[in-house]
Amino acid sequence: MAYSRKSQRLLFISVGLGLAVIAVIFMALAFSSTAAFFKTPSELQQETAADGQRYRLGGLVETGTVVKQGTQTDFSVTDCEASLLVRTNVILPDLFREGQGVVAEGQLDAQGVFVADKVLAKHDENYMPKDVADKLKEQGVWQGGGGC
Amino acid sequence: MFTEIGHFALILATFIASLQMVFGFWGAQRRHAGLMQATDQAALVSFSLVLLAFAALMHAYIVSDFSLLAVWENSHQDKPLIYRIAGTWGNHEGSLLLWTLILTLFSACLVLAGRGLPSSLKARVLGVQGSIALGFLSFMVLTSNPFLRQAVLPIDGKGLNPLLQDIGLAMHPPMLYLGYVGFSMAFSFAVAALIEGRVDPAWGRWVRPWTLAAWVFLTAGITLGSWWAYYELGWGGWWFWDPVENVSFMPWLSGTALLHCAIVVEKRDAMKVWTILFAVLTFALSLVGTFIVRSGLLTSVHAFAVDPERGRYILVLLALSIGGSLGLFAVRAPIFKPGGLFAPISREGALLINNLLLAIAAAVVFYGTLWPLVVEALSGQKITVGGPFYDRTFVPLMAPLIIVMGIGPFMTWKRADAGAIAQRLGLVLGITAVIVVAVIFLRRGGAWLPYVGVGLAVWLIVAAAVEWWDRVGLRNGSIAGLWQRIARTPNAAHGMSLAHAGLGVAIIGMVGSTSWSVETITTMAPGETAALGQHCVRFNGVNTVPGPNYTALRGDLTVLKNCQDDWLSLAPEKRSYPVRAMGTTEAAINSRWNGDVYVALGDEQNGKRIVRAYFRAFVPWIWLGGILMVAGGLLSLSDRRLRLGIPRRVRAAVAGKSTQSAGSGLVASKEAQSS
Numbered sequence: 167m168a169y170s171r172k173s174q175r176l177l178f179i180s181v182g183l184g185l186a187v188i189a190v191i192f193m194a195l196a197f198s199s200t201a202a203f204f205k206t207p208s209e210l211q212q213e214t215a216a217d218g219q220r221y222r223l224g225g226l227v228e229t230g231t232v233v234k235q236g237t238q239t240d241f242s243v244t245d246c247e248a249s250l251l252v253r254t255n256v257i258l259p260d261l262f263r264e265g266q267g268v269v270a271e272g273q274l275d276a277q278g279v280f281v282a283d284k285v286l287a288k289h290d291e292n293y294m295p296k297d298v299a300d301k302l303k304e305q306g307v308w309q310g311g312g313g314c
Numbered sequence: 315m316f317t318e319i320g321h322f323a324l325i326l327a328t329f330i331a332s333l334q335m336v337f338g339f340w341g342a343q344r345r346h347a348g349l350m351q352a353t354d355q356a357a358l359v360s361f362s363l364v365l366l367a368f369a370a371l372m373h374a375y376i377v378s379d380f381s382l383l384a385v386w387e388n389s390h391q392d393k394p395l396i397y398r399i400a401g402t403w404g405n406h407e408g409s410l411l412l413w414t415l416i417l418t419l420f421s422a423c424l425v426l427a428g429r430g431l432p433s434s435l436k437a438r439v440l441g442v443q444g445s446i447a448l449g450f451l452s453f454m455v456l457t458s459n460p461f462l463r464q465a466v467l468p469i470d471g472k473g474l475n476p477l478l479q480d481i482g483l484a485m486h487p488p489m490l491y492l493g494y495v496g497f498s499m500a501f502s503f504a505v506a507a508l509i510e511g512r513v514d515p516a517w518g519r520w521v522r523p524w525t526l527a528a529w530v531f532l533t534a535g536i537t538l539g540s541w542w543a544y545y546e547l548g549w550g551g552w553w554f555w556d557p558v559e560n561v562s563f564m565p566w567l568s569g570t571a572l573l574h575c576a577i578v579v580e581k582r583d584a585m586k587v588w589t590i591l592f593a594v595l596t597f598a599l600s601l602v603g604t605f606i607v608r609s610g611l612l613t614s615v616h617a618f619a620v621d622p623e624r625g626r627y628i629l630v631l632l633a634l635s636i637g638g639s640l641g642l643f644a645v646r647a648p649i650f651k652p653g654g655l656f657a658p659i660s661r662e663g664a665l666l667i668n669n670l671l672l673a674i675a676a677a678v679v680f681y682g683t684l685w686p687l688v689v690e691a692l693s694g695q696k697i698t699v700g701g702p703f704y705d706r707t708f709v710p711l712m713a714p715l716i717i718v719m720g721i722g723p724f725m726t727w728k729r730a731d732a733g734a735i736a737q738r739l740g741l742v743l744g745i746t747a748v749i750v751v752a753v754i755f756l757r758r759g760g761a762w763l764p765y766v767g768v769g770l771a772v773w774l775i776v777a778a779a780v781e782w783w784d785r786v787g788l789r790n791g792s793i794a795g796l797w798q799r800i801a802r803t804p805n806a807a808h809g810m811s812l813a814h815a816g817l818g819v820a821i822i823g824m825v826g827s828t829s830w831s832v833e834t835i836t837t838m839a840p841g842e843t844a845a846l847g848q849h850c851v852r853f854n855g856v857n858t859v860p861g862p863n864y865t866a867l868r869g870d871l872t873v874l875k876n877c878q879d880d881w882l883s884l885a886p887e888k889r890s891y892p893v894r895a896m897g898t899t900e901a902a903i904n905s906r907w908n909g910d911v912y913v914a915l916g917d918e919q920n921g922k923r924i925v926r927a928y929f930r931a932f933v934p935w936i937w938l939g940g941i942l943m944v945a946g947g948l949l950s951l952s953d954r955r956l957r958l959g960i961p962r963r964v965r966a967a968v969a970g971k972s973t974q975s976a977g978s979g980l981v982a983s984k985e986a987q988s989s
Contacts, residue, residue, distance in 0.1 A: 170655070177658055182670050189674045189711060193681060196706035197699065201686075204696035222698050234917060237835045237924055255835065257547055257914060257926055260477060260898045271700070286550070 202271060208248035213274065222271045223250065223280055229264045243268060243280075254282040261287035317379060320370020321461035324411075327363035327418075328455055330356050331447040334421075338441020342434040342509075350437040354425045357440050360447060361415075361422035368415045371460050372402045380471050383462045384408065390473035390893050392863040400484035401474045407460035409487060413604065414450045416488075416495040417443065420524070424499065431520060438506035439499075446498055449631045457624045473893035476864070482542030490535030490562060494600035496528025497569055500576075501597030504590045505639055508646040513586040518579030521593070523951060525576055529569050530947035536562055537940030544933065547899045547914055552827070552936060555704050560683040561603035567676035568596040571669045578662055582727055584653035585662070588669065594643055598636040599676070605632060657729040664722030671715040678707045716770045716821070719814055720777030724784075742780050746773045760829065767825035774818035782811040809950025813943045820939025826909070826932025833929075837922040843874070844927065850877035851913065851927045864889040864898075869915045871902070871925070884913045905934045 202220040205213070210223055228249050231242035239258060242249040252270050262268060262285065272282035334356035341349030371384075375398050380386040388405045389398055397404075403412040421443040428436050454460070503521045507513045539562065543549040550556060572592040578585040605628045656662040682699045690696050720742065724735045750769045783789060785807060787799045800808075832847040840855035854870040866887040875881035884902035891897070901914040909931040916924025 171652055174655060177663075178666065181667060185670050185674050189678055189707065192707045192710060193678060196703045197682075197685075200702035200706065201697045201699050204698050234919060236837050236919070237916070257899075257916065259547060259549075260896070284550075 206245040206247075207243050207250040208245055210250055210274070210280070211248050211278075218273060220271065220273055221280075222269055223252065223282070224267070224269045225249075227262065227264050227266060227268050232264060243270060250280050251278075252280045252282050252285075254285050256283060256285055258285055259287040263287075316370050317374050317382065317461060320367040320374075321459075323363040323370070324367040324451065324459075324461065325455055327360050327367065327414075328448065328451040330360040330363060331418075331444050331451055334360055334444030335441050335448055338437045338439075338444055339509075342437040342441065345434060347433070350433050353437045353440045353444075356444065357418070357421040357425050360444070361418035364411070364415045364418045364451075367461075368402075368411055371408060371411060372399060375399065375402045378471065380468050381463050382460070383464050384460045386464065386468055386471045388472070388474050390471040390863070392893065393474060393479065394862050396481075396484060397474060397479045401478075403487055404474055404478050404483050407454070407458045409491070410450065410454050410458055411460055412488060413491050413495060414447060414454065416491050417447050417450065417498055420495060420499050421447070428520075435503075435506055435510060435517075438509055439502040442502035442505045443498065446502075446635065449635065453624075453627055453631060457627055473891070476889070476891040476894060476896050476898050477546065479863075479891075480542065480546070482538065482546070486535060486538040486542055488535075489531050489538055491604075493528050493530075493532025493535050493569075494562075494565065494604055496524060496531055497565060497572075497593075497597045497600050499524035499528065500572060500593040501639070504593035505642065507590060508639075508642050511646060511649050513579065513590065513650055515580050515583050518576050518581075518589070521589075522573070522576045522580060525569065525573050525593075526947055526951050529566075529573050530944055530951065532562070532566050532569060533940060533947065534944045536566060537937060537944070540940075541937055545901055545903060547901055552933065553824070555682070555699075555701050557683050558607050560679050561599070561606045564676050564679050564683075565596050565599040565603055567672050567679065568592055568599055571672040571676075572596050574665050575669055578665055579653075582654040582656065582662060584656065585666070585669075586650045586653055587647050590647065590650075591643060592669075592673075594636075594639045598639070599680075601632055601635060654728070656727070659725070659732050659735075660730045661722060661725040661727045663730075664718055664725055667718050668715060668722065671711055671718070675708055675711045675715070678711065679704070682707070713766075713770060716774050716818075719817070720773050723777070723781045723810065723814070738780060738784065739777075742773065742777045745776045745780075749776070757830070764825050764829035767829075768822055771818040771821035771825065774821070775815045778811045778815040778818070782808070785811075805953040806950045809946040809948070809953070811946070812949060813946025816939045816942025816944075816946055818939070819942055820936050823932045823935030823937075823939060826935065827930050830931035831909070831929060834925075834927045836925060837919065838925050839922045843877075844925070845877070846873070846911075846927045847929050848876060849881070849929070850874040851925065853923065853925055856915070856923065859887075861889060863893065864891045866890075866900075867915070869902075869913075869923070869925075871913055871927075873904070873911055882911055884911065886913050886915045888915050907934070909933060 200220075202222050204222045204224060207223065207225050210221060213219075213221075223243055225243040225245045228242040228244040231240075231249075233240045238253065238255055240251060240253050243252050244250075252272075254270065254272070266287065269286045270280060270282035271284040271286070272280060275281050334353055337349045337356060338353040340346070341353055373379075374382050374385050375389055376395070378385065378389060378391045378398070380389075384405060384407045388408075389401050393401070402408045421440055424431075424436065424439060424443070431439075500521050503517070503524070507517055539559070540552045543554070543559075544552040553559060572589065575585045575589045575592060579589050654662075682703050686697045686699065721735065721739060724730075724738050746769060749772045750765060753768055753772075754765055786796065786803055788796065834844050834846045834851070836844045838844060838853040840853060843850050843852045845851075850873070852872045852874060854872060856867050856869045859866045859868045866889045868885050868887045871884045871886070872880050873882040873884065882904045884904060886902040887900040889898045889900060899914055901912055903913075904911045909929055910933045912928040912930050914926045916926060918924075
């Protein structure tokens, strides 16, 4: 087989471009169907329920709302403007506490309850989701960490 | 007092680093021997100073000197010694100091080990290293000084976050940093080569050991992090596709590509521009990784609270280093002459395809991690992508990568004999098919996709084994002299086989744990039993146990084999730390060859306790795979051909006398150089 610098470069470019095109198609298809929207409770309340769209809900665990029953836990997530009931069956992380930042991932059910299959707290107990911090600053109730 | 010395050393190191930068570039440009020698001295002095600063900070943590702000915020007298030491780098300031310490350590190693390097190249490499060190040291001194005092002396510290009081903290960040920073060496070599306008096989041979060392550390760091996130509850398991995990994975992908194309530069004098580009990109991704974790830019489980003022400095540093080096690349890359030719079916061809796939895979991860930021900036819509996105994009890219990984090592350089390779691959395919059919028969049922994943992994392992078998001459059936043949085979070849097989082992673990795990979540009174797959779990009760700086509620659980005989005993804990008024949940894990039994305690309700029990199939294989990859990398690193400045002649000597020691190899190299 004859091969030259030119054919080598041609091979290189065509293989590279081919792979890149395939990857871009994959990404475009996957992105539209798998991306979860990150919302605060007040934003999520305006959404229509139960269309199967996955969301990440970020906010603070509202003080006094955590109810445990069997393996199920109910709690409200608030952004100091609106709050939303979250129901979950998963292990709550150690840093999950009332008045602290939390991110729940899941879907809205027909009753408007947020059913989470992932509940995440942060490594750092002073951490607060950026959106919530921004919102608190807007409302002028920012205390540099901690609750509403 | 020691603290003041450390603080002073840190500031002095900043100045020495700037001298190192100026002397290095200026000396190399003017070919001034004295200045270039001064660069060496500056690198050594700057390492000693940063080491002194680090020792002073560690001392402050060990003796609990709470007059230091950072110590007060992150430490406590009651903390066990190991976590007081690890606490040195368990926070923003300390971790930056560790980063810089490792950076200057690598520079010092280059001075000590790189006597065979051309002096102008070495001076330029050290100059680049000095400028990186300058960036980090000034960042530390100006915005994140670990030696800041506070006016009022508190009685006790705030304590380290109990979640971070773990052996994982002692090991994971230093390993990861060794990897990140290690790639600075390849970066510095690449920038120096761009300035000099020269890349040759010798350059490839100098770059490879540093890249390999960095890759080994990064692999170890990622594996350790994965292990830590796995046994710590609520961190998303061994891999979560979390942004902070992704940013450590991107330099790993591009570093792996760099490792392989540096071989092509060394052996075939080809793919030079490609290698330089990867060296720049890998370190750029490492910098992005370091900073994203510390800047709070991305929404992540592993996020830490951050100071926004630092963000701007970080952004400027990133723009200077990445923009500068890529700009230099754009201007200088066209001057490199294209190297050796090769046919599409050749070792180079296979490495090229794998490099393309790795680059695209890194781009996919980059897109998934950072595109949401762009979307937010453009539309105000906040989105995140997680596992499902990567399942559909990253995973399909890995399939051809693994197939080519199996084929590539059978190929010869320049032009491979397709017929001979097809014959060996037929054998590999046959063995793989037999094993996969056996697995399907043993497991019976379930989705078919996991079997494809396992099939690919088995293909990779079998290919590595067959290639090794052929290489050490077992193909013709002669056992006599086998040991000599194994010893004569370069360690780099053994390392490759081991690392490739290690990836296969890890993939089996990843596929198995994702597809074949079972779990049970239930409330149990003492004495009750619950089913877990084919086995059962019995809850015997809890008791209170004191710890060094916590009290633990320890559960007593028994796993019954096939729900009949007592089999495993597990003791998960719930700990409470009075200093931070915080609790942690410690899972109990019993590892078997085919998976982990994983049990965690929940809260008590009406005399019953929540128990979560899992059988996580094949998870230990992930760690075993990581260990094999690290071992393969180390073995390859021990290859005497990789020692700096060893010319070709040694290989002939080694082939003639396999028991020759590394020491005499070095002597031989000195002789060859002087001749």
